Amino acid sequence: MGRSAKTPATPAPALRGVLEFADQLAADAAAAQVPLPPAQLHLITFRLDGEEFGLPVETVREVIRVGDITRVPQSPAHIRGVINLRGRILPVVEIRTRLGLAPLVPRSTARIIVAEVRGRVLGLLVDSVAQVQKVPADRVVAAPDEVKSAHTDYITGVVQLYERLLILLDLARALDASGATHP
Amino acid sequence: MDNDHAFAELIQEYIAESLPLAEAVSDAFLALERRWQEGDAAAGEVVELKGTLHTLKGNSAMMGLRPMQVVAHALEDLAARVAADERARTEAESALLVEGAGLLIDLIGAAADAQSGSGEAEEFVARVRRRLEADAAPAVPLRLERRRAERRPDGAPDAGTVRVDFRRLDTLLEIFGEAMIEQSALTEVYRRLAARIGSSAEVTDLDRVVVSLRATMKRLESALMQTRLLPISTVFNRFPRAVRDLARDEQKQVRLVIEGGDTLLDKTILDRLGEPLVHLVSNAVVHGVESEAERLRAGKPAEAVLSLRATALADRVVISVSDDGRGLETERILAKARALGLEPASPTPADVHGLIFVPGFSTAEQVSHVAGRGVGLDAAAAAIHDLGGGIEVASEAGRGTRFTLSVPLTLAIVRSLIVEVDRERYAVPLSHVAETVRVEPGALHEINRQGVVMWRGSAIHVADGGRLLGTGTTRTAPRNYFVVLFAGPRHRGLLVDRLVGHQDVVVKGLDPTLGRPDVVSGATILGDGRVACILDAAGIVAQREAA
Amino acid sequence: MTLSTARPGTFLVVDDSALHHQMYRLIFSKGSLAGSTLYHAMNGREGYALLAAHPELTVVLLDLNMPEMNGLEFLARRQAEKLHPHIPIVLVTTESTPDDEARGRTAGAWDYLRKPFQPADVARLVERLQAERAPAA
Numbered sequence: 043m044g045r046s047a048k049t050p051a052t053p054a055p056a057l058r059g060v061l062e063f064a065d066q067l068a069a070d071a072a073a074a075q076v077p078l079p080p081a082q083l084h085l086i087t088f089r090l091d092g093e094e095f096g097l098p099v100e101t102v103r104e105v106i107r108v109g110d111i112t113r114v115p116q117s118p119a120h121i122r123g124v125i126n127l128r129g130r131i132l133p134v135v136e137i138r139t140r141l142g143l144a145p146l147v148p149r150s151t152a153r154i155i156v157a158e159v160r161g162r163v164l165g166l167l168v169d170s171v172a173q174v175q176k177v178p179a180d181r182v183v184a185a186p187d188e189v190k191s192a193h194t195d196y197i198t199g200v201v202q203l204y205e206r207l208l209i210l211l212d213l214a215r216a217l218d219a220s221g222a223t224h225p
Numbered sequence: 226m227d228n229d230h231a232f233a234e235l236i237q238e239y240i241a242e243s244l245p246l247a248e249a250v251s252d253a254f255l256a257l258e259r260r261w262q263e264g265d266a267a268a269g270e271v272v273e274l275k276g277t278l279h280t281l282k283g284n285s286a287m288m289g290l291r292p293m294q295v296v297a298h299a300l301e302d303l304a305a306r307v308a309a310d311e312r313a314r315t316e317a318e319s320a321l322l323v324e325g326a327g328l329l330i331d332l333i334g335a336a337a338d339a340q341s342g343s344g345e346a347e348e349f350v351a352r353v354r355r356r357l358e359a360d361a362a363p364a365v366p367l368r369l370e371r372r373r374a375e376r377r378p379d380g381a382p383d384a385g386t387v388r389v390d391f392r393r394l395d396t397l398l399e400i401f402g403e404a405m406i407e408q409s410a411l412t413e414v415y416r417r418l419a420a421r422i423g424s425s426a427e428v429t430d431l432d433r434v435v436v437s438l439r440a441t442m443k444r445l446e447s448a449l450m451q452t453r454l455l456p457i458s459t460v461f462n463r464f465p466r467a468v469r470d471l472a473r474d475e476q477k478q479v480r481l482v483i484e485g486g487d488t489l490l491d492k493t494i495l496d497r498l499g500e501p502l503v504h505l506v507s508n509a510v511v512h513g514v515e516s517e518a519e520r521l522r523a524g525k526p527a528e529a530v531l532s533l534r535a536t537a538l539a540d541r542v543v544i545s546v547s548d549d550g551r552g553l554e555t556e557r558i559l560a561k562a563r564a565l566g567l568e569p570a571s572p573t574p575a576d577v578h579g580l581i582f583v584p585g586f587s588t589a590e591q592v593s594h595v596a597g598r599g600v601g602l603d604a605a606a607a608a609i610h611d612l613g614g615g616i617e618v619a620s621e622a623g624r625g626t627r628f629t630l631s632v633p634l635t636l637a638i639v640r641s642l643i644v645e646v647d648r649e650r651y652a653v654p655l656s657h658v659a660e661t662v663r664v665e666p667g668a669l670h671e672i673n674r675q676g677v678v679m680w681r682g683s684a685i686h687v688a689d690g691g692r693l694l695g696t697g698t699t700r701t702a703p704r705n706y707f708v709v710l711f712a713g714p715r716h717r718g719l720l721v722d723r724l725v726g727h728q729d730v731v732v733k734g735l736d737p738t739l740g741r742p743d744v745v746s747g748a749t750i751l752g753d754g755r756v757a758c759i760l761d762a763a764g765i766v767a768q769r770e771a772a
Numbered sequence: 773m774t775l776s777t778a779r780p781g782t783f784l785v786v787d788d789s790a791l792h793h794q795m796y797r798l799i800f801s802k803g804s805l806a807g808s809t810l811y812h813a814m815n816g817r818e819g820y821a822l823l824a825a826h827p828e829l830t831v832v833l834l835d836l837n838m839p840e841m842n843g844l845e846f847l848a849r850r851q852a853e854k855l856h857p858h859i860p861i862v863l864v865t866t867e868s869t870p871d872d873e874a875r876g877r878t879a880g881a882w883d884y885l886r887k888p889f890q891p892a893d894v895a896r897l898v899e900r901l902q903a904e905r906a907p908a909a
Contacts, residue, residue: 112756113649114735115694116742124739124748124756129403131748131756133738164738231891235794242791279837283866284791286888 081179087208088155088168091143096175096201096208103156103163105171108148122146122167127156134165135217159213175208177201182210230289236337239288243333246277250300251326258319262458262486271308278304281329292346293332299353300325306357313360316465321353391492394453398637401449402731402750408442409752411435446729450491450635457535457542458486460499464506464533471510478517478528479510485535490542491635497612498544498632501605505546505628506531508602513550513626523623525549540634540656541614547627553578553620561586570715578618579714582606610712610763612636613654613746617714639732639759643725643751644708646690647698650757652730652749657762659709659716661724669703678718680709687718693768694744712763719765728752732759743768776892778899780807781830786819786846787864788838796833799891805898816841820849829859831901833885833894836865847879860901864889 085096086105111123111134122136122145134154139145146152151170156163182199201208232239253270260267278301285293303321306313328349332342415435419428461483472479490498514520514529521527531548555577562569562580569576580586584603609616614632633639633656641652642661662680669687670677676687687707691698707718730749735742746761785796793812800808811826813819815838823832836843843863850861860882868876873884885897 110755112748112758113696114739114742114748114758115744117739121739124736126750126754126756129399129750131733131736131750133736135738162736162738232795232798235791235798238791238794242789276837276839279866280789283837283887284789286866287792287795289888 083177083179083182085175085177085208085210086155087172087175088153088166089170089172090138090141090168094172094206094208095211096177097155097157097211097213099174101157101159101213103158106154106156106165108152108154108167111167125154125165127165130163132156132163132165134167137166137168140217157213159217164217175203177203177208185209232288236288239284239290240333240336243281243284243293243336244330246281247326247329247333250274250277250281251323251330254319254322254326258316258323258462259458261314261316261319262462266311266314268308268314271304274304275301275308285333288336290332290336292343293329293336295350296325296329296332296346299350300329302357303353306360310360316462317356318360320466321356325349325353389452391453394449394492395637398449398453398731401445402638405442405446405729405731406750406752406754408438410754411438413752446638450638453491453493453635453637454489455492455495456486457488457490457495457498457544458483460495460502461486461533461535463499464502467503468506468510468531471507472514475511475514476516477510477514479514480528480530482530482532483534484532485537488535488537488542490632491637493636494542494612494632494634497608501608501616501630502533502544502546504602504605505630506533509546509548509550509626513548513552515551519551537634540640541631542634544630544632545627546630547625549625552622552624552626553581553618554622575617575619575714578620581618582616611746613639613656613762615712636732638729639749641728641730641749641759642708643728643757644690644706644719644721645723645725646694646704646721647696647700649694649696650725650751650755651690651694652728652751652757652759653708653710653719654759654762655727657710657712659711661706661708662718663706664703664720676718676720678707680716680718685709685716685718687720688765688768690719690721693719693765710760710762710765712766715766717766719760730757730759776804776895776899777903778804778895779902780805780809781898781902782809782811782826782828784811784813784819784822784826784829784832786813786816786822786832786838786843787835788814789835790814792835796894799894802891803895805895815839816843816846820846820855823850823859824855827856827859829856831882831898832859832861834861834863834881836863836868843881844876844879847876847881851880862897 083096084099086099086102087094087096089095106127109125111125113123114121114133117123117133120136120140122134124131124133126132136145146167146169149169152167153171154165154167155171156165158164181201183202185197185200197209198212199210201210253274257268257270278297282294282297282301285291285297300322303318303325307318307322328342328345332346335342412435415431419432422428464483465481468479468481509531514531515523515525517527520529529549531546533544533546535542535544555574558577558580559569562577562583565586567580567583567586569580582603586603606616609630609632612632613636614630616631617629618626619629620626633654639652640655642655642658644651644653660680668678672684676689677684678687689698689700690696690704691700704720704722706722706724707720708724709716709718711717728751730751732747732749734747735745742761743764744761745758746764747759748756749759751757780800783796783800785793787793787796796812797810799805800810808830811822811829813822817840819832819834820841823829834843834846841849843865847861847863850856857880861880862883862885863876863881864885864887865872866887868884868886876884882901883897885893
C-alpha cells in the first residue's frame, strides 16, 4: 500500500512499489478531482553489463570510487567484501552476481553506490553510475516479458526513455537472498 | 488517575516534582547496594531518604495515584527496617530497595498515561512484606561471606559520579580508534620523510613529537578503557540470593563465598558473562553438590561450599566457580560419551571431563528446571568462546569440581598479531596465540589428509591459511610461518606468508549482512586505512579442513 | 451536594513541595473559597516570617515534615514567642497516631489535616473554623 503524497512533487517512498505509488497518485488525483501535474520520480541510474537500472534517489546516500575491498571469508556469495567508509565498515554487495551476471572486472568507471535499505546501509558495486534522472511517474510501465524473465522478481517496472530502457530496481527484494546465509 | 480527580490537571507538576525525588532515592539505594557488596554495612543514606520517601508517598496519595503511593510506603517500611536492624542489611534488602526505586521512577514517569502498573506495584509490595516478615524471623542457616574491598588504589577521595549513556563511551572509543589510525599514518609519513631527508633539526623535532604523541595516545587509550570498566560484583551480586533460593529448593545447605568482586571488566564483557555464570553456578548447586545425607556419609560437613572467585591478570580476568561436591565421574562420562558416539581426544581425565561441554551432553538423571534447560554447559562454553575467552574444568571424584573461565579484559580493543596470507591481511587476537613459528623444511606432515606439525613435543593439526580462509589460492608450496592458535585446551596451527606485526585494533562487529562466519569474529581498520578481518581462534580451531 | 458555608479568607501555606502549593492554589480558587488570598512559604523559617507579617490570616496550613524547621518546631517557637496566638494553625500530615496528635495539640495546633485530602476537606475545615469564631466576625 502506498502512502499518499502530500504534495505532487513528493518522490516515491523508498521501499514501496513504484507501480503502486503511481496507482495511488492516480487514485488521489481522482479523489481530489484536481488535475495534478504528473509526479516525478528522481532516480539514480547505473549500468550493469550494458543494461541500465534506476534506484530512487532517496535510497542513495552517496556514490564513491572503488578502493580496496576486503574480502570476508565465509560471507554470503553476493558480498564482494567490506570497505572503510570514513571509519565505518560497510559491506559491498556484488549486484552483478546477484542478478546472475559475471562478477565485475574492476575498471575505472566502476563505482560503489552507498544505499540505505531497510534501515541498513550497504554498498552496491556497479559498472558505472550515470546521472540523476527525473522520470514522470506515469511513464512507468510493467516490464516486458523478456526483461521480466531475465530479472525475475526484483524489478518494479521499466521506463522507456527515448531509445533506452531503464529498469527500476526494487532494492529490498533484490538484496533479500544475500542475507545472512552461508554460501 | 481519574480525569475528574480534583488535582488531575496538576499531573505534570506531580511528575516534575516527584521524578527527581525518585531518582535521588534510586541513586542513593544503588550507592548503598554497592557499598554493602564491598563490606561496608552502614546505612546512613537510608535515614536521609526517609523524608523524600515520605514526600513521594504523600504526593502520590494526594494525586490519587495508588500504585506509587503503596510502593513508596513499602520502601519507607523497608528502609526503616534496614536502618534499625543490622541483620536486615543483606543483598536481599538492597535488591528490593533498588528495584522499588526503579519501579517508582517508571510509575511516576508514566503517571500521565492511563492508570497502569497497579499489578506490578501490588506484587512488589507483597514481596517487601514477605521480606520484612522473614527479617523478623530468626536467622536462616545460609551465611554469606564477603571480602572487604581494598581502598581505592590512589587513595583519592570520591569526587562524585556522572551518569553517561554507555553508547557515548562506545562513540568515544570509535573516535579514538580513528585517532590511532591517523597516528599510525603520521608515523609512517614521518619515517618516509626521515628516510628521505636524513638527519636535520626538523626531523629530530618531529621525532620527539611522534614519540610523545604515541605515549599520549597510550595514556588516552588506558583512560578511555577505564571509563568502561565495572566491577565484576555487578554480576556476582545476584548470586547470593540465587544460591540461597536454589539450595533451599534442592534442600541442600550451600555456603557461597565470593572473592575478587572488585575486579574490573569492560562492560561489554560483563554484559555477556552473566548467563554463562548462572549456568555454572546452578549446575554446581543442582548437580555438583550432594544431598546433606550423602555428604555426611562421605565424612564431609553438611554444608557445601561454593566459591566464586575473580582475579585480574595482565590481559585477562580469570574467574573460577568451584564446589566441594561429588566431582565428575570419569567412568560415567565416558560411558555416556560412547553411547552418544563420542570419543575423547585422550583417556586422560582432563580430556574426558572436557566432553561435558559438548552440545547435548548431560549426565544428570533429572533435568532440573534451571540447570537442565537442556543446553546449560555447552551454551555456557559457547558464550565464553564467543567472548574470546576459554573455559576449563578440573575435577576429582568425591572431592569437587572447579570451572575456570578466562575472559579478555575488553572486547573493544584487542591486541592483535597482523598476518598476511596471499596478500590479504588478518588480525589474530594475541590472547589466543600460543606461538608463532617459522616453518622449517620437512616440518609439515600429512596424516589422514590433515596437515600435522610437531609443536612443543606434541603433534597438532595445522591448516593452510589460504585454503581455510578461502583466498582462492592454488599454492602447494609451504608457507613461511605457522601461528599456533588455541581455544581452551585445543591448539591448531595456521600457515601464513608473513607476520606483519603487533597492533592494538579497535574491534567492530560484523554487519549482519555478512552472515555469521565461523572463522571471523569481527573487523577492524588497519593503519593504512584498509579493513582487516579479525580471526576467530575458536572457530578456526574447530574447523574441519576441506580435503 | 451540600453547600459549603465557608467564606473566602486569607491563608498561609507552609510546605516544601511545589506540587502541594499548586494544589492549594487550586483549592482556594474554586467554589466557596474562591477569592481567597493565599501566601506561600517553602520552609518553616519563611513561614514563620510570613506569619509574623500577616496578623489578618484566617488559618495557617502547616506541613509537618519539612527540612530546616519542621511543623512541630514551628509550633514550639510560635508558642514560646507568643506570636499571633489568635491565628489557628492546622498541621498537615500523612499519618499520625493519637500520641502524635496529642503532642501536636499541646504544641498549639488547632487541628490536623490528614493527607491525602480533597478540596472538600479543606473547605469543611475552614467552615468549622469560621463557625467557631463567628461571634468575632
